[in-house]
Amino acid sequence: MERDDWKSFKYQLDLNSGAEAKKVNEEGETFLHLAVASGKEQFVIELVKCMSSEDLRLENTDKCTALYLAAISGTKEMAEIMVEKNMDLVQVRNAHELPVVTAARHENTDMVHYLYWKTPQELLHPDKGKDGATLLTKLIISDLFDIALDLLEKYPTLAKSEDYDGRNAITVLARKPSAFPSGRLHGHWHHCKSILGKIYYAGKQREGFAKLRNEIKGGFKTQEKRSEVHALQVLKIISTQVSKMDDKQLKDAGVYEAVLEATKFGNVEFVYKVMNCNPHMVNCKDATGKGPFLYAIMYRQEKIFSLLQDMRERKSWFSYIGKEDGNNALHQAAIYNRFSQIDRISGVAFQIQCELQWFEEVEKLAPPILKDQHNSRGMTPRELFAKEHAALVEKGEKWMKETATGCMVVAALIATVVFAAAFALPGGNKEENGDPKLLDKKMFMFFIIMDALSLFSSCSSMLMFLSILTSRYAEQDFLVSLPTKLILGLSSLFFSIGTMMAAFCATLFIAVRHKNYWVPITSTILALVPITLFVVLQCPLLLEMFYKTYGRRFYVKKNNC
Structure with missing residues (x-):
């Protein structure tokens, strides 16, 4: 097998009748196990032809079939030849989980697509164990939202079911802002056009975020990719399940924590959908009493910050006072958080600018009394800002x-x-x-x-x-x-x-x-190279500098507190 010579290996098998179904090492592996683990597709195909359907169920000392090993790192062709000979292999739980779950856990995308449709769907029912919930969370992590959507449409309650790792689809999706349109990272040209658009609309009415909300409602169907549409449909099913939960169920399913995590990571669509589907979400708080509004302030999530302003009376958002440090909401805006959005900004000077803009935007909304309040260290928000940002x-x-x-x-x-x-x-x-x-x-x-x-x-x-x-x-x-x-x-x-x-x-x-006009013509064409490089590499950055300095960075409402 080491020489990749199937004919010679087949000759040795013929001399030892039944050797293809025998365990050949201390780990209890057959030649098929070894071939799959080594990625020798031809050997796998030929060995399966020589073996009976029952031989394919042979397990090593870890209770794993050859299909389990193929699900980890093998090819779809390996799985096809085994499953075609023994359809029951997809139902054999190896290391307490189905092969399709193993394939999803190891992000073997082709294998997941094949095994999912071969696995009896009733085995993924929430009442049959944690295979369905585990598969769903792994599909979300791997951005396989087409399969996740199909699974959720069959069993919607899987959204709140706990998987083998103690998580559920709600908590996992909350940490996936990249799955949705607002969290996608775009190229230079898209970014450049976006900045130009913002500059154009900067002087207009405060409708920028209202447009975002309308796009969320519409599902971004006209402009976004198919995966984003599937992700939004998955979110719709999950939010529907959330809408049916009472306070205890929300806590048990970790929905409160999920909303806070989604706020932290800037998952706009998740926060919008979940908080609109269940009024209990306004009570989201962590162990220290911080809610989504404070999280948006702490982690500089301006989109969610703007979104939350329409969801509740703003005066209550600013009622927080830290028990240990005595910091109010404006103090939280003054604290330098190196895990916030600031690291995405090019240039230290513009990071400071962004921090100043953020603090002043929050200050506009805060009740005037908060501006002069002292924390436990005797510092006002402005004094705390200066201390936190000195370095x-x-x-x-x-x-x-x-x-x-x-x-x-x-x-x-x-x-x-x-x-x-x-x-x-x-x-x-x-x-x-x-x-x-x-x-x-x-x-x-x-x-x-x-x-x-x-x-x-x-x-x-x-x-x-x-x-x-x-x-x-x-x-x-x-x-x-x-x-x-x-x-x-x-x-x-x-x-x-x-x-x-x-x-x-x-x-x-x-x-x-x-004469020799080709010389200046060629030189002129070559002269376009540095100009083109500037347009592609530097122009978006320059436009971003311009917009951050003169454009309206945030969409906030006038203080009526």
Whole structure:
């Protein structure tokens, strides 16, 4: 078997009658077990042909059949040849679970799809044990929502049934924001369009999140992928089950904890559906008394933060006071949480900006009395914010200065090059009066304009970066002042690079204006490479900087508390 020579191996089997059904090592494995474990598909197919249907049920010392091993890491073809010869193999519980559950546990996707439809569905009924619940949770974890949906449609109560690991579908789905449209990570182009859209609608009415709620209601059917649609349908069945539970059942099924976890991970659809299906969800609290609103504040989940504002009287959300630390809701917004959304933001300076924006948005909603309340350490929310973010501000200052220094070097180099180019005009000068020989040529004028623009923009860029180096670095400066200077500096630097490339290409066209036009044409095409790289890699980031500084980042309602 080690030499992958089936003919030689078959010859040895023929010399030892019945050897294919004998256990060949201390682990009680047959040759079929070994072939499956080694991934030798041809050996598996040929061995199954030589064995009886009962021989396929032989177990090793761990009470596992060869199909169980195939479910872990084998191919669908291995399973097919065994199941076709003995259909009962799919019902044999190995290590206390069905083969399809084992395949799902090890994320063997092809095997799951095959074994699921071969397994008698009644074996997955909640009353038959934990196989159905375990399969459902593993399907959700593996993003196999098509099968999960089919299973839930047959047995909806599996949603609240506990699996072998002590979990259920509700608690597992709560930790899967990536399964839904709001949690999907998109590419640069999608992100760029999203930012542009936000900038366009920034000055309009506060309808951004209302639109999200309508999309949730509509199921995102028109724009999202099939897996997302299946996930939303799974969530609908699960939320229907939640709507039928009383307070005790909600606690026993871990639904309260699931809502808090969904809030923590930014699972907008889950929170919206579950909290609308059962009014008991407004009582969600952890052991310290924190509810979903506090979790949204702590973990900077602005979408859920906005969503929850319409679900209950906001005054009650701000009634929390920590028993041990004395922190109110505004103190919670001031605490720096390194496990929040802040790590997704590029640049330390913009992380500080985001933290400041978040604190001020919560402050707008909070009752005025909370702003001057002291916690157990005698600190107001503003004082706590300054203490919590002192290290981040220091890092932001260092990041800003390093970025400005590096960019200023590039701007200075560009300014030097284009300044020198202005005194070394293409085509030369007339001897009699020193005028440029090509002064009447359009391409020459284009070169002059591009060269001048590049010089002016690079000098402007240097001045902006110099102002960053000489700026003060207080917390509030990171909100608008410093980001504005960085945006202007980077924008002018990128513009100077583009105009410099245009001036260079114009020079080539002038130098070879009578022949060899393929040289400037090729150079112009190559000049598009750095410009394209900028558009793809840097433009979305620059737009995001612009929107975070000038756009309306959050959709909050006016304080009526």
